[in-house]
Amino acid sequence: MALDIFRIHRSPFLLSMWLICLFQGNFSLLSLSDSDGARFIKTFADVFENTAIRPVKNFTQPLEINLTIQLHAILGLDEKQEILTTYLWMEQRWFHDFLVWDPSDFSGKDLVALPKEKLWLPDVLILEMVDEDKSAETPYLYVHHTGLVIYGKPLRIVSSCNLNILYFPFDVQKCPLTVSSITFSDKDMKLHIKETSEEITSKSKKVFASKGEWELLQITASEKSVLEDWGSYDFISMEVTMKRRPMFYIVNILIPSAFLMLTDIVSFYLPAHSFDRASFKMTLMLGYSVFLIIVKDLLPSNSSHTPLIAIFFLVSLTFMVSSLFETIIIINIIHQNAKQRKPIPAWMRTIVLNYGAKLFWRRGKPPVYHQISRVPLATKITVQDCEMRSSLSEEIDALQALLNRIAEGVEEIKQGLERHDQERELEDEWLQIGHILDCVLHSVYCIFFTAFLLTLAVTWLM
Ligand SMILES: *[C@@H]1O[C@H](CO)[C@@H](O)[C@H](O)[C@H]1NC(C)=O
Numbered sequence: 001m002a003l004d005i006f007r008i009h010r011s012p013f014l015l016s017m018w019l020i021c022l023f024q025g026n027f028s029l030l031s032l033s034d035s036d037g038a039r040f041i042k043t044f045a046d047v048f049e050n051t052a053i054r055p056v057k058n059f060t061q062p063l064e065i066n067l068t069i070q071l072h073a074i075l076g077l078d079e080k081q082e083i084l085t086t087y088l089w090m091e092q093r094w095f096h097d098f099l100v101w102d103p104s105d106f107s108g109k110d111l112v113a114l115p116k117e118k119l120w121l122p123d124v125l126i127l128e129m130v131d132e133d134k135s136a137e138t139p140y141l142y143v144h145h146t147g148l149v150i151y152g153k154p155l156r157i158v159s160s161c162n163l164n165i166l167y168f169p170f171d172v173q174k175c176p177l178t179v180s181s182i183t184f185s186d187k188d189m190k191l192h193i194k195e196t197s198e199e200i201t202s203k204s205k206k207v208f209a210s211k212g213e214w215e216l217l218q219i220t221a222s223e224k225s226v227l228e229d230w231g232s233y234d235f236i237s238m239e240v241t242m243k244r245r246p247m248f249y250i251v252n253i254l255i256p257s258a259f260l261m262l263t264d265i266v267s268f269y270l271p272a273h274s275f276d277r278a279s280f281k282m283t284l285m286l287g288y289s290v291f292l293i294i295v296k297d298l299l300p301s302n303s304s305h306t307p308l309i310a311i312f313f314l315v316s317l318t319f320m321v322s323s324l325f326e327t328i329i330i331i332n333i334i335h336q337n338a339k340q341r342k343p344i345p346a347w348m349r350t351i352v353l354n355y356g357a358k359l360f361w362r363r364g365k366p367p368v369y370h371q372i373s374r375v376p377l378a379t380k381i382t383v384q385d386c387e388m389r390s391s392l393s394e395e396i397d398a399l400q401a402l403l404n405r406i407a408e409g410v411e412e413i414k415q416g417l418e419r420h421d422q423e424r425e426l427e428d429e430w431l432q433i434g435h436i437l438d439c440v441l442h443s444v445y446c447i448f449f450t451a452f453l454l455t456l457a458v459t460w461l462m
């Protein structure tokens, strides 16, 4: 507009101004409406208005779309809700039959970026999506002069995925991603994946950004077609295989749990009679319970699947509880029975003190503390000398009575000591029984625990 004004009023002053403008550059000579861009828009105005129509010359022919896909990141896997969040790049290419030009008509321009609202777009989506795509909007797409449309966009996909968490945290997950058109059957649109599974995998590994919990193992892609009511539909069926990096869980869950369990096994070597083993085990169990409460949030348990590691924790807790029960029983045997001086039942004496002792190389008989000779004291002291008897008879009688009383006293002390000895012997025997039972139960505990570990290992390997 301004240039037109200059052209009309060619007064000398304005002319000089115009010349100054001219020397500053010839940009001002061009108007937007004269540019190649505007001409381009004008040329294809028809195309840009009819975005509703599939861009094919023969309306009965399907439009072929070539897809490429790259996985950029695995953002997370929610095991409780079975939801996988991935970030991928999808590029679609198709031929627009009406958007073909000769580059020489537009100063040799052969690739033009256009706002994507100006063109017909395929409605290709991931079928497993359970949430809207929150990735950045891409406002443009490229068009080549041959009519090739190149439409790339990032996708943040929140998809449902059936998980197998049995081997957590050493699990490998396979999640499907199915690309398909929502509306168009293969009479209108055909989908092709342009790259092989190996190419997709290697390209994705190259751009894979996240060094988080998941490691990308493989992506497979294949074309499928499903027959529906009004024609068959093309699918690109992909499967993302990924492996969990277990280090975090080994350090934070497995090793502490193994240490607690080991402490429980070793605590059997605390003597049950002199040390309060029960309260030690109680404390240990309390510690383990707190540990389980903390770990609960890290475990992917949901109600339908339980990982082996959760079973391991549960069984470990069971073992701890049973070892506490065992300790209580042993302490009861040692303390209560011994203190109340209950006689040892004959069967227990035979089984435990004979067979059990032999099994664990223990002494069958308790040591005896006071060996008092059972030779009786001379019963009565008599004085035979008759001469002395007559003179000293009274003193001697008194002395004899005294001696007899002393002898009776000594006899009483001896009986008391013997009784005490018997009691200690009984106590010792109960102690022995307690120890041997403790050994037996500890062995049973160890055998069961080993069997449990073996079962776990076998389940793992199968
Ligand atoms: C469109 O394609 C079909 C099948 O190839 C053919 O029979 C028909 O003649 C074509 N129509 C036009 C207008 O080219």
Ligand SMILES: *[C@@H]1O[C@H](CO)[C@@H](O)[C@H](O)[C@H]1NC(C)=O
Residues within 6 Å of the ligand: 064, 065, 066, 093, 094, 095, 148, 192, 194
């Ligand atoms: C799609 O791929 C096929 C086979 O590789 C090829 O012939 C065709 O030209 C491609 N189409 C587009 C739009 O790239």
